Amino acid sequence: MGTWVLLLPLLFAAAAQAQGTVCSVNKTSLTVKENTNPEEPLLDIYVPEGQQVTLAPSSTLFAFRIQGNQLFLNVTPDYEANTMLLAHLECKSGEAVVTQLKVFVSVLDVNDNPPRFPYETKVWEVPEDTRVNTTVISETELEAQDQDKDDVLFYTLQEVTLGASSFFSLVGVNRPALRLDQSLDLERWPNMTFRLLARDTQEETTEPSHTATATLVLEVQPVDLRPPWFLPCSYSDAFVCIHAQYRGAVPTGHRLPGPLILHPGPVYAVDGDWGIGQPIKYSIISGNEDSTFSISADSGNLTMTKSIPNAKTFLLVVKGEQADNARYSVTQVTVEARNANGSMPHFTQSLYRGTVGLGSGVGVVIKDAADPSQPLRIRAQDPEFPDLNSAIMYRIINNSDFRMEGEVVLTAASLEHAGVFYAEVEANNTVTSGTAATVVEIQVSEQEPSPTEGRPDGGQAGDRHFSEAEMAVLGGVLGAALLLALITLAVLVYKHYGHRLICSSGRVLEPQPQGFDNQAFLNDSDDANWAPAPSPSASHAQPAPPEPEPPEPAPPSPETPRRVPEAPATAADGGSPAAVRSILTKERRPEGGYKAVWFGEDIGAEADVVVLNTPASEAGGAGDSGSEGSGDEAADAQDAPGTDSIHF
Numbered sequence: 001m002g003t004w005v006l007l008l009p010l011l012f013a014a015a016a017q018a019q020g021t022v023c024s025v026n027k028t029s030l031t032v033k034e035n036t037n038p039e040e041p042l043l044d045i046y047v048p049e050g051q052q053v054t055l056a057p058s059s060t061l062f063a064f065r066i067q068g069n070q071l072f073l074n075v076t077p078d079y080e081a082n083t084m085l086l087a088h089l090e091c092k093s094g095e096a097v098v099t100q101l102k103v104f105v106s107v108l109d110v111n112d113n114p115p116r117f118p119y120e121t122k123v124w125e126v127p128e129d130t131r132v133n134t135t136v137i138s139e140t141e142l143e144a145q146d147q148d149k150d151d152v153l154f155y156t157l158q159e160v161t162l163g164a165s166s167f168f169s170l171v172g173v174n175r176p177a178l179r180l181d182q183s184l185d186l187e188r189w190p191n192m193t194f195r196l197l198a199r200d201t202q203e204e205t206t207e208p209s210h211t212a213t214a215t216l217v218l219e220v221q222p223v224d225l226r227p228p229w230f231l232p233c234s235y236s237d238a239f240v241c242i243h244a245q246y247r248g249a250v251p252t253g254h255r256l257p258g259p260l261i262l263h264p265g266p267v268y269a270v271d272g273d274w275g276i277g278q279p280i281k282y283s284i285i286s287g288n289e290d291s292t293f294s295i296s297a298d299s300g301n302l303t304m305t306k307s308i309p310n311a312k313t314f315l316l317v318v319k320g321e322q323a324d325n326a327r328y329s330v331t332q333v334t335v336e337a338r339n340a341n342g343s344m345p346h347f348t349q350s351l352y353r354g355t356v357g358l359g360s361g362v363g364v365v366i367k368d369a370a371d372p373s374q375p376l377r378i379r380a381q382d383p384e385f386p387d388l389n390s391a392i393m394y395r396i397i398n399n400s401d402f403r404m405e406g407e408v409v410l411t412a413a414s415l416e417h418a419g420v421f422y423a424e425v426e427a428n429n430t431v432t433s434g435t436a437a438t439v440v441e442i443q444v445s446e447q448e449p450s451p452t453e454g455r456p457d458g459g460q461a462g463d464r465h466f467s468e469a470e471m472a473v474l475g476g477v478l479g480a481a482l483l484l485a486l487i488t489l490a491v492l493v494y495k496h497y498g499h500r501l502i503c504s505s506g507r508v509l510e511p512q513p514q515g516f517d518n519q520a521f522l523n524d525s526d527d528a529n530w531a532p533a534p535s536p537s538a539s540h541a542q543p544a545p546p547e548p549e550p551p552e553p554a555p556p557s558p559e560t561p562r563r564v565p566e567a568p569a570t571a572a573d574g575g576s577p578a579a580v581r582s583i584l585t586k587e588r589r590p591e592g593g594y595k596a597v598w599f600g601e602d603i604g605a606e607a608d609v610v611v612l613n614t615p616a617s618e619a620g621g622a623g624d625s626g627s628e629g630s631g632d633e634a635a636d637a638q639d640a641p642g643t644d645s646i647h648f
Contacts, residue, residue: 021048021049021051022048022051022091022098022099023045023046023047023048023051023053023089023091023098023099023101024045024046024101025043025044025045025046025071025089025101025103026043026044027043027103028101028102028103028104029103029104029105029106030042030043030103030104030105030106031105031106031107031108032073032077032105032106032107032108033077033107033108033110034076034077034078034079034080034107034108034109034110034112035076035077035078035110035112036076036077037073037075037076038073041067041070041071041072042064042070042071042072042073042087042103042105043070043071043103044069044070044071045066045069045070045071045089045101046069047069047091048091048098050093051091051092051093051098052091052092053066053069053089053090053091053092054066054089054090054092055087055088055089055090056088056089056090056100057088058086058088059086059087059088060082060085060086060087062074062075063075063077063082063085063086063087063105064085064087066089071087071089071103073085073105077105077107078107079107079108079109079110079148079149080113080147080148080149082107083106083107083109084104084105084106084107085104085105085106085107086102086103086104086105087102087103087104087105088100088101088102089101089102089103109148109149109150110148111148111151111200111201111208111209111210112148112208113146113147113148113151113210114146114200114210114211114212115144115145115146115151115153115198115199115200115210115211115212116144116145116146116212117144117145117196117198117212117213117214118144118145119214120214120215121214121215121216121217122137122141122142122214122215122216122217123217123219124136124137124178124216124217124218124219125219125221126180126184126218126219126220126221127220127221127223128184128186128220128221128222128223128225128275129184129223129225130180130184131180132180132181132182132183133179133180133181134179134180135171135177135178135179136168136178136179136180136218137177137178137216138177139171139175139176139177142176142177142178142196142214142216143155143176143198144176144198144212144214146200148200151200152174152200152202153174153198153199153200154173154174154198154199154200154201154202155170155173155174155175155176155196155197155198155199156170156173156196156197156199157169157170157178157194157195157196157197158194158195158196158197159192159193159194159195160193160194160195160215161189161191161192161193161194163189164189164192164193164194164218165194166181166182167180167181167182167184167189167192167218168180168181168192168194168218169181176196176198178216184220185220185238186220186222186238186273186274186275187238187274187275188238189220190219190220190275191217191218191219191220192217192218192220193215193216193217193218194215194216194217194218195213195214195215195216196213196214196215196216197211197212197213198211198212198213199211221275222273222274222275222276223273224273224276224278224322224326224327225239225272225273226239226240226241226271226272226273226327227272227322227327227328227329228269228270228271228272228280228320228321228322228327228328228329229241229243229269229270229271229272229329230243230244230267230268230269230318230320230329230331231244231265231268231269231270232244232264232265241272243329243331244264244265244331245331245332245333245334246262246263246264246265246266246267246318246331246332246333246334247262247263247333247334247335247336248260248261248262248263248302248333248334248335248336248390249335249336249337249338249385249389249390250304250308250335250336250337250338250390250391251337251338251339251340251384251385251391251431251432252307252308252309252310252311252337252338252339252340253307253308253309253340254307254340254391254430254431255304255305255306255307256303256304256390256391256430256431257430258303258390258393259301259302259303259390260293260301260302260303260304260335260390261389261390262302262333266299266300266301267282267295267300267301267302267318267331267333268300269282269300269320269329269331271322272327278322278323278324278326279298279322279323280300280320280321280322280323281297281298281320281321281322281323282295282296282297282298282299282300282318282319282320283295283297283318283319283321284316284317284318284319285317285318285319285330286316286317287314287315287316287317288314288316289314290306291305291306292304292305292306292308292314293305293314293316293335295318300318300320302316302333302335308337310337311336311337311338311339312336312337313334313335313336313337314333314334314335314336314337315332315333315334316332316333316334316335317330317331317332317333318330318331318332318333338384338385339384340384340431340432341384341432342432342434343382343383343384343432343434344382344429344432344434344435344436345380345381345382345389345392345427345429345434345435345436346380346381346436347378347379347380347381347427347436347437347438348379348381349438350438350439351438351439351440351441352376352378352425352438352439352440352441353368353369353370353376353440353441353442353443354366354367354368354369354376354409354440354441354442354443355367355368355369355372355442355443355444355445356411356415356442356443356444356445357415357444357445357446358415358416358417358418358444358445358446359414359415359416360411360414360415360444361411361414362411362412362413362414363410363411364410364411365408365409365410366402366408366409366410366411366440366442369441369443375408375409376408376409376440377407377408378394378404378407378408378409378425378427378438378440379407380392380394380427380436380438382429382432382434389429391429391430391431391432392427392428392429392430393427393428393430394406394407394425394426394427394428395425395426395428396409396423396424396425396426396440397424397425397426397437398423398424399421399422399423399424400412400413401413401415401421401423402421402423402440402442404425409423409425409440409442415444417444418444418445418446419444420441420442420443420444421441421442421444422439422440422441422442423439423440423442424437424438424439424440425437425438425439425440
C-alpha cells in the first residue's frame with residue numbers, strides 16, 4: 001500500500017503531461033552579455049490551469065524572478081563573478097510538485113575592465129658591468145593584471161629619457177621582461193626613465209580598448225672597472241684613457257724650494273670610475289736615483305730633496321693607486337737637469353689686462369679681460385727653461401689690493417671702488433737671481449663681464465675702447481671710401497664737362513706735370529717709365545727724358561687740358577723726333593709700336609677711351625706718325641693684330 005502512495009504523484013504528472021497539463025518552456029538554455037540588464041523577459045513559461053510555478057532554492061541566488069508566467073533576469077550579469085546562471089523552475093498543484101524545469105543562462109564575457117599595474121613607479125638598480133642580453137627585470141615583476149579573464153595583454157616600452165631605448169627593450173610584446181641590449185655607460189647615462197604601457201587589445205582602434213601605464217627608472221650603479229686616470233688624458237672615452245706624460249726641467253747645482261712646475265700640469269690622477277671616486281695615493285716606483293725627488297702621497301706634487309751636480313735626465317715612473325688598493329696605474333715623469341748660466345727671465349707682454357667684479361672679497365681670481373671665462377695668468381720665461389722653470393717666483397710690489405699665487409692674480413682685499421687699477425708684477429728667478437717686471441691693468445666693474453664682453457669691442461656699442469690696430473683699419477676703410485667717391489666725382493665731371501677741357505685741333509696743349517699715369521701699365525713692357533707727350537702741333541719736338549720713378553699724382557690745372565703720357569722712343573726709332581708719337585687722338589690707328597688713348601669723334605659725347613698697346617718687338621715696323629686727325633689714321637686700330645684695347 002505504501003508503494004502506491006509514493007507512485008501516485010508520478011502517475012498524476014505523467015497523466016497530466018500526456019494531457020498537456022504540465023509546465024513547459026520553449027528553450028532551456030540561452031546566453032546574455034555581461035553588464036546588460038534586459039528589460040524584456042528571458043522566456044515565457046506555460047503553466048496549466050490550477051498550477052503555480054516557483055523558483056526552487058537550487059536556482060542562482062537572486063539572479064532571477066518570475067513575474068506572471070515569465071522569467072526575468074533579476075541582476076546585472078558579471079562574467080568575472082558567474083559564467084553560468086541557473087533558473088530551477090517547479091510547477092506545483094497545491095503542495096504537490098507536478099513538474100520541474102531547469103533553464104541555463106550563459107554569461108558572455110565583455111572587455112569591461114582595464115589592465116592594472118601593481119605599482120606606479122618601479123626603481124631598479126642595474127650594475128654598470130651587466131652583460132648585454134641579460135634580463136634585468138623579470139616578467140612577473142613587471143606584468144599587469146586584467147580582471148577580464150580571457151584578455152591577452154600587449155606591452156610597449158616607451159622612452160622618457162631621450163636615447164634610452166637603445167639600451168633596453170622588452171623580451172616580447174606579450175612578455176614584459178626587461179632586457180639589456182647595449183653596454184651601460186655610467187658617465188653619460190647614470191639613469192634612464194621609461195614608460196611601460198599595457199593594452200588589452202592588439203590594435204589601438206579596437207573598441208572597447210583599455211590601457212594602463214607605469215614608470216620604470218633604471219639607475220646605473222658604479223662598479224670598479226677602471227684604474228686611476230692620470231690627467232689630462234691625451235685620448236679618453238667612457239672606458240679608457242691614454243695617460244698624460246709629464247715633463248719638467250730643473251737647474252743643476254740648486255735645490256728648488258717648492259714643487260716642480262711640470263707640463264702639461266702637475267701630477268694628478270682620478271679614479272677612472274668617477275661614480276666611485278676613490279682617493280688616489282701617489283708613489284715613485286722607479287727612476288729616482290739616490291732619492292733625488294720625493295712625491296706627496298696625497299697631492300702628487302714632486303719636490304727636490306737635494307741638488308743635482310751635473311746635467312742629466314731622470315725618467316720617473318709614478319704610481320697612482322686607489323685608496324682601497326683595488327686598482328692602480330702608472331705614468332712617466334721626465335725631469336731634465338740643465339746647467340743654469342744666469343740668463344734673465346722676461347715677460348712675453350709688457351701689459352696684461354684683467355677684470356674683476358666690484359665688491360669681490362679676498363682671494364677672488366682675476367679673470368683675463370680677453371676671455372673672462374679664464375683666469376689671468378702672468379707668466380715669465382727663462383730662455384734656459386721655457387715654460388718649465390720651477391725657479392721663478394712672482395709677487396706684486398706696488399699694490400696691496402692684489403697678490404700673486406703662482407702665475408694667477410688674486411684679490412688681497414675687498415674691492416669697494418670701481419675703476420682701473422695698475423699693479424707691477426715682479427718675476428724673480430730664485431736660482432740665478434735674475435728679475436723681470438711687467439704691469440697688470442685690472443678693471444674693477446660693477447658687473448663682471450661675460451665671456452662675450454671680453455672681446456676687443458667690449459660687447460657694448462655705447463662704450464667701446466678701440467685699439468690702435470682697429471683705428472688703423474677703420475681709417476683705411478674710410479680713406480678707401482673717400483678715394484672711391486673722388487674718382488666717381490671726377491668721372492662724372494669729365495662726362496659732363498670734358499669737352500670744355502679739350503682744346504680744338506689747332507690749339508697747342510701746354511705741358512703739364514706728370515701725375516696721371518696708369519700705374520698698371522708700368523710693368524707691362526720694357527718701357528717701364530713714360531715721358532710726357534708733346535702737343536699735337538709740336539709733334540717734332542724732342543721728348544722729355546724718362547724719369548726713374550713717377551712723381552706723386554697732382555691735381556690737374558684748370559688752365560691746361562688733361563694729358564696722358566706716351567712711351568719713349570725705342571732703340572729702333574733711333575731717338576729721332578719722328579719716332580715720338582702723340583698718344584692723344586680722335587682716331588684709332590692701325591699701326592703698332594705705340595700706346596695711345598683714343599677718344600670718340602664727338603668729344604662732347606660720352607667718352608670712349610681705348611688704350612692701345614703693341615709689344616715692343618713690333619714697334620720697329622710701325623710707320624711714321626702723322627698729325628692728329630689725318631686721313632691715314634681712319635682705319636680701326638681695334639681690329640689690328642697685336643693690338644690690345646681697353647675701354648673705359
